[in-house]
Amino acid sequence: MSGNLRKAVLLVIDVQNDFCPGGKLEVKEGDKIIPVINQIMGKFPRIVATQDWHPQNHISFASNHKDKNVFDSVTVNGIEQTLWPDHCVKGSDGADFYYLLDKRFFDLILRKGTQPELDSYSAFFENDKTTSTGLAYFLKGLGIEDVYVGGLATDFCVFYTAMDSVKLGFNTFFVVDASRGVNVPEGRVEKAVRDMKNAGISVVNSKELIFM
Numbered sequence: 001m002s003g004n005l006r007k008a009v010l011l012v013i014d015v016q017n018d019f020c021p022g023g024k025l026e027v028k029e030g031d032k033i034i035p036v037i038n039q040i041m042g043k044f045p046r047i048v049a050t051q052d053w054h055p056q057n058h059i060s061f062a063s064n065h066k067d068k069n070v071f072d073s074v075t076v077n078g079i080e081q082t083l084w085p086d087h088c089v090k091g092s093d094g095a096d097f098y099y100l101l102d103k104r105f106f107d108l109i110l111r112k113g114t115q116p117e118l119d120s121y122s123a124f125f126e127n128d129k130t131t132s133t134g135l136a137y138f139l140k141g142l143g144i145e146d147v148y149v150g151g152l153a154t155d156f157c158v159f160y161t162a163m164d165s166v167k168l169g170f171n172t173f174f175v176v177d178a179s180r181g182v183n184v185p186e187g188r189v190e191k192a193v194r195d196m197k198n199a200g201i202s203v204v205n206s207k208e209l210i211f212m
């Protein structure tokens with residue numbers, strides 16, 4: 001790992017009420033990552049936080065599909081879509097950042113999944129794999145070389161963000177203790193971590209960053 005974080009950014013992915021315990025799409029122990037993220041944010045010169053930010057008629061909501069259940073899969077416009085409970089409806093309390101997350105560190109807040117017909121797990125590209133969120137241009141414009149990723153959920157938005165990051169040529173780091181996953185079906189988080197490693201993403205613990 002490089003000896004300094006000068007050209008690094010931390011991406012804080014979707015640390016929102018709906019993904020934390022008590023939320024509409026709660027991730028087990030999702031709140032456990034908050035002290036970790038709050039602590040490491042102080043180490044980074046740049047922080048970008050994302051919010052899943054859906055309209056009520058979003059295609060990812062099972063409630064918007066006839067005779068479909070949560071966790072079913074459908075194909076919309078040629079793109080496979082997992083169906084979720086209604087979550088992170090733009091402007092709702094569930095879409096707010098989790099209350100203990102220290103928002104003062106954020107340089108940029110990026111909202112994604114805002115189009116009714118298209119979901120966006122990655123913070124870089126929407127799920128059609130071509131529609132850019134603009135984040136790559138922002139980071140490249142700042143001369144960022146190293147991208148650290150943490151947040152919710154390991155096996156969805158964190159995973160797709162990290163995979164796009166490495167494909168875009170950034171040195172990419174998955175901060176394992178700053179993330180938790182949905183893990184449905186069981187084993188999905190483990191597979192996501194394996195796939196990230198195989199793609200050249202470094203798996204790091206926040207403790208390794210404390211001394212940088």
Ligand code: VGL
Pocket residue numbers: 013014019052060084121152153154155156157158
């Ligand atoms: C996410 C499922 C649906 C995530 C967002 O942030 O990982 N997961 N929408």
Ligand code: ZN
Pocket residue numbers: 052054060087088113
């Ligand atoms: Zn979503």
